[in-house]
Amino acid sequence: MSTLRTEEMTLNMGPQHPSTHGVLRFVVRADGEVMREAIPDVGYLHRSIEKIAEKVGYHGFMPYTDRVDYVCAMFTNQGWGSACERLGHIEVPKRGEYCRVIAAEFNRLASHLLSIGTMGMDIGAMTPFTHAIREREMINDLIEELCGARLTFNYMRIGGVAWDLPPGWREKASAYLDHLEPILDEFNNLLSFNQIYVQRLANIGIITAAEAIDYNLVGPNLRGCGIKWDIRKDIPYSVYPDFDFDIPIGNGQWGTLGDSMDRYMVRVYEMRESVKILRQALAKIPSGPVLAKVPRNFKPPAGECQIRVESARGDMGWYVVSDGTGYPWRVHVRTGSFAAMGIIQKLSRGLMIADLVTLIASLDVIAPEIDR
């Protein structure tokens, strides 16, 4: 009796796959439904953003930073602004810093809402996505009132922010936070504690704390493994020391510590902390100017600096080298999604094809942030 001949199947997932969150490509070697390995192939969205910085100058690069991570563009704005300020020794007015934090935390809420919504959609639940998008639209409306844009904000400037809060904006923002808080509970009841949902996420893609550090994971992906590391607390920047907030970490409540469910829940809890920060910031915001005096032809002295901001996808590093001219000599962005892509190949071994989709969603990778 002859044995049945079987062979491995090579699947190309992406770059136009519906659930690869943009243009990602995975070469999946699969044995039926079970994956042997999924090899991420990055580079489909490379736009030479770091090189562009060397050609457009310090002020001119600000709109380009929006495109590094369009889902939470405020953080890229803030990273670039802070890096230039560090190089040029510019002091940002207190109100400017508060405006930055308010805008950035609203953006974190928007980003996490999108992440949670797409997570549901990747698992097959369509309804949470539209609900999350509905809430995110309101944040977009608020930010639109602030800076005129809904996705690529270009709100911040070197030395502060472009516009002060419009009249009546603080009341609107507070009213929105009152509206959002019960919705977070609603989301948990609708989606997070759904038995099918928990079964799909728990014990899938387990990352141990040591692995997470080895692979340089940052942000919610790192905190999901139980490591309490947040740039806002550990290397404080801007006016974050003024606020009282917690750093939620994964606790393995639903399965093993460091599984997809933990990473997901960290994002859910982080939204509460963002609401907390926003309430304090809206209450405490001082009066004064929002933009420091910065020369139009900004020429920082020669030198280099490294700025770290806690973006929605974790520690975002901006490394800028100045040679004293009006153009940066070198810019490098270090992003969380790129690090997260590295660990997918290791995690994917032995998972099912359906789990790859949830794994990508739980790591919350954004394609433009990987390639820049």
Add this chain to the structure above:
Amino acid sequence: METLIHNLVAAGTFGTNSSLVAALVIFVLSAVVFLGVAFPFAGIVSWVERRVWARIQSRVGPNRVGPNGFLQWLADGVKHVCKEDIVPDDSDATLFKIAPYLVVLAFVLPWAVMPFSSSLILADLNVGILYMTSVTALTVVGVLMAGWASNDKWSLIGGIRSAAQIVSYEIPAGLSIFPIVLMTGTLSMQGIIKGQGWAPQHWFIFANPFTFIAANILYVSALAEGNRTPFDLPEAESELVAGFATEYSGMRYLFFFMAEWGNLFIIGAIITALFLGGWQFPHVTKNPVLMNVLELITFNVKVLALVFVSMWVRGTLPRVRIDQLMSVCWKYFVPIAFINMIGTAIWVAIWPDGNAFMGYIMLAGAIVVAVIFIQRVIFYLRRSRMEMYFKPTI
């Protein structure tokens, strides 16, 4: 004409006339009428589902074509007919072209034994329910054929998933039908419905605890066989692009989805006929035509309520994974279905004519559950915001 109708109503079924020609004419006419109902039904369900789904998701849904977007399904149909019918170069063209028709066949054939009322049934086969389950299983052949012939790996995975899923869930579905067959001693759809009464306590779902579980297992298995969420793995769009339908376009693509929406009616009809009293309606009038109309309405209301539940489930639940799907079937449903069968057999041996007391107890339990459920819904509606209230016409 009137006498003919009268004869038919008196005979109990269509097609039992002595004259062969008349019988053939009746067959063809009724086939045309039934298909004229079945195909637009699938289309209208697609519109209803999109509207219901949109309301669940705080959207508006299609509302442009016709009143409240009612003609959207017709517009979509025309669009799909006008589209180019692409057959991929490397596909097995013959199988690729045949596959959608097989799926549609599996959706059309069950209408032959659909018991709309005491007289309105195309053919009251003495193996009615068996026929129904066997022809609906034809879907798997079509889907597998589509997946294989497309020569696309995503389609192939979708097709294989579908085969595994439908074949597995046939077993608990079949085993859940047996308790009813044990109780009535017949496989005919009309016979099963006639074994029940119009009042809920005489429905088979409340006959004993085992039939209640059987009804639930049958419904979930039917959802799985119909490729509906949470079991829509063969066409899981976030995993397999569009599964077995990835390479299809135009009318052939529409056929798959027409069959899926139409199958909702068949799922509902099976459950209604077996467990929810079918067309049973109190004898309020002696006029047979009026009586049949009332029964037709009763049957359709029950079925459409179940169709709505399927849409609701689709708007609510995430999708399970393939191994979870299989373990639910083999580790839970199949053993429970076997226990059900044995339990019902014992029950029937003890109370051959059924236990009337049990019907009342189970009905009371069901009413309590329903009241609690409605209270929860009202609680959440009160808590929700104004813009989320249901506005049927936007």
